[in-house]
Amino acid sequence: MNLFTDIRALVIDCLAAMADEGALPRGLDTAAVTVEPPRDAAHGDMATNAAMVLAKPAGLKPRDIADALAARLAGDPRIAGAEVAGPGFLNLRLVPTAWQAVVGAALTQGKDFGRGTLGAGQKVNVEFVSANPTGPMHVGHTRGAVVGDALASLLAFAGWDVTREYYINDGGAQVNVLARSAYERYREANGLTPEIREGLYPGDYLVPVGVALKDRYGAALLDQPEEVWLADVREFATEAMMAMIREDLAVLGVTMDVYSSEKALYGTGQIEAAIDELRSKGLIYEGVLEPPKGKTPDDWEPREQTLFRSTAHGDDVDRPVKKSDGSWTYFAPDIAYHYDKVKRGFDLLIDILGADHGGYVKRMKAAVSALSGGRVPLDIKLVQLVKLFKNGEPFKMSKRAGTFVTLRDVVEMVGPDVTRFVMLTRKNDAALDFDFDKVLEQSRDNPVWYVQYAHARIASVLRKAAEAGVDTSDAALAGADLATLDHPAELALMRKMGDWPRQVEIAARANEPHRIAGYLTELAADLHGHWNKGNEETALRFVQDDVAVMTRKIALARAVGVVISAGLAILGVTPVEEMR
RNA sequence: GCACCCAUAGCUCAGCUGGAUAGAGCGUUGCCCUCCGAAGGCAAAGGUCAGAGGUUCGAAUCCUCUUGGGUGCGCCA
Known part of the structure; x- marks a missing residue:
């Protein structure tokens, strides 16, 4: 409703x-x-x-x-x-009964209260994280993961048919770098001194990969030329990295529906088919690009390339799909990948990318527009960086090469619930301050705590009511006589709850899950405010002497609790029953 | 040089995709605090919504320009 x-x-x-x-x-x-x-x-x-x-x-x-x-x-x-x-x-x-009906609806519908039909069952694909499989996920990825996952949940709640998808960039040069780095660790595992040259990945997360390589290959790959081992080591290392990334995501509570591989697009004709599709629309040609004005690269020289006429679909310049040596640019498989998503029948595509990929937005939108004949909109959400703090001071991990603050570090320090909620307190395109101390603080200005505290308080009065003989099941509470629940403060609380379905719609329409966190903070504030009024005005308290009176009050409290947990469910945060 | 994002109270930020007198929290100031669950409550002060034009019955929100910050700009993904 x-x-x-x-x-x-x-x-x-x-x-x-x-x-x-x-x-x-x-x-x-x-x-x-x-x-x-x-x-x-x-x-x-x-x-x-x-x-x-x-x-x-x-x-x-x-x-x-x-x-x-x-x-x-x-x-x-x-x-x-x-x-x-x-x-x-x-x-x-x-009339008061209209608002009181909101309480009844929340109690009868439970976690489905506020579920909408905006999406009308249309298929949406949310692609997020898509971190290169070359190492553990860091804080930046964490925010993208949380935003994407919450957005997916939000859209599902608003009536979309949602697919969560991860695009594995396992086809480019960086996985060769990974392979070479892992090979050095393999040599190390065999008792040799690794040569981590400039440009290789120095992180010690590859040490176990080296050991595993030794377990599999023994000494067979030692002193062999790269051609011999590169493909095998690359596949082995990539799989190891993806296993690690899946675990990281699991720690955060993120589960993907589909993992798509860039590598799998090569050699299957899919890239060619996508480019041919563009060519058939007259959007592929051989040409020479102008150097960017004001910032000509030192080694610039005019070169004829295969170009995509992205300017025909809103881009500023046309984009190359082939390198000078005739191989595909990174853009080509991305076109093929998005073409694949279009062909899979999605009505809406959403990509969650880091803000450093901003320059990529127009060309990808142009490609999807061209490939879908304008049928499928592509919304690209750029996620700004996370600035870490500890006690108000900028926070850096040890300076040792290759170590950085990982998703795992963050989750181990503050837990998945806090991580997720805090990552959703700001709109995605604004930078986020994340202070390891402040997010755990028990105070009014910590929204995570504030919302959880509201839920815990409600759970507390429910326990008290149950002890006093009230049937606190939602079904029983839904049957409470709410007609006398008409104090202005109580009606105000109901109005706030009545706004929940509307907030879901607004957030879903804008693809902005952070609005849910904002709404929950407001609802929690109203609950706490109402609670405080009870200090002065005992009639407003949830716990009452008269069981019948208490039942109605508890129905109201529980209804707020239902909305909070429904909202937290979208954010992927577990509501707590008590504060410890 | 060009493109995209950002600019709101002293600080950190909301602000319903155009609505009424622009809102919270922190901080400041002044009162009140044995109250269902402590980790406070109430109230006040605090604004040229970066600036200038424009569209509109109506603009923080949309358009143009300017200023200041971030990101990106062929053979990296």
Whole structure:
């Protein structure tokens, strides 16, 4: 149930009825009509802009439309009052039972409360992490992983058919570097001194890979030329890295539906097919690119290349798909990969990338636009970097070459729940400060703690109520008589809960899971505020002497708890029953 | 040089994809605190939404330009 869409539908119905009676012209476009909570709660429960939006096309004064609409809306049993305000806003007040029904809905629907139909079952592919399989995941990947996973959950909750996907960059030069690095560790495992030359990966996470290589090959690969061992070692090392990455993701609570391999695109004709598809649309040609103005590389020389006419689909310059030696650029397999996603029938593609890939956005959108004939939108979310702090001081791990702050480090220090929540407190395109101490702090300004504390408090009163003989099952609470739950503070809390389905929709529409974290923080603040009011006004407390009274109060508390846990579920955070 | 992102209270940030008097937290100031669960509560002060134009009934939000920061710019992915 979404009270806001319900009331909006009512408004639209009333407008249609007014048109039938000649009070409004027929055929007005009502798409811009909104029903939202007013900025100032004193204005009422909901506000609609209908009169202002329609005034011009209808050739009427906003005031006149608003008056007529108000009169008509007042006839609905859910509407307790409708008054015109400001430039033509129509402020609505709902009868208490309308809000009390939100509590009932939360209790009956449980974790499904707020689930929406915005996605209408359409297929969306969320590609995220896609870290090179050359080492453990670091903090930057962590944020991408969390944002992608939460976005996927959010879209699923909003009615999309979601696929979580990881693209393994196992086809480029960097996996050869990995192989050479692993080979040195293999030599080391055989008692030789490794030669970690400049440009190789020095991290000691490859030491066990070297040992494993020795277990498999013994000394057979020693003193052999690279041609002999490169492919085998590369495959072995890549698999080892992917196993490690999967474990890292598991630690964070992320499970992918599909792992796609770049390497698998080579030699199968898929890249050629994708480029041919573009060629058939006249978007592939041989040409020479201009050097970028103001920053000409030292070794620049004009070169004829195979180019994709991405400018025909909104890019700034055309992009090469083949290197000068005739091999594919990294862009070519990416085109093929996205072509594959289009062919798999997705209605929407989302890529989560690091902000350093910003220059990549336009060309990829151009490619998807061209390959899908404009059918499939590609939304690319750039995730900004995470700045680590410890006690307010910038935090760096030991300077030893090859060591950096890994996903594993972060999760081991603060736990997956805190990691995830904090990563979702900022919009993806803004840099995030992550302070190892502050995220564990038990205080008002730590949103993780604040939201969890609210949930724990609710769990606490539920336990108390159960001890006092209240049946605290959701089914029983849903049957409580809520009619007397009409204190302004209680109704305010219900209004906040009633906004939950709407927040889900807003967040899903914008592909912005961080909004869920923001909403939960607000809901927690309201719960705590309500709790504090109970200190003065005992009638507002959840725990009451009279069992019947307590049952209704507990129903309200539990309903808030349901919304918090539904929200946390989207973020992938486990709600706690008690604070320790 | 070009492209993309960012700029909101002293600090850290929200801000419903155009709505009413721009909101929280921290910090500051002043009161109150044996209260279901302690890790506080209430209130006040604090703003040229970087700047200038424009679109609109209405702009922090959209467009243009300027300033200041970040990222990227053929044969790396």
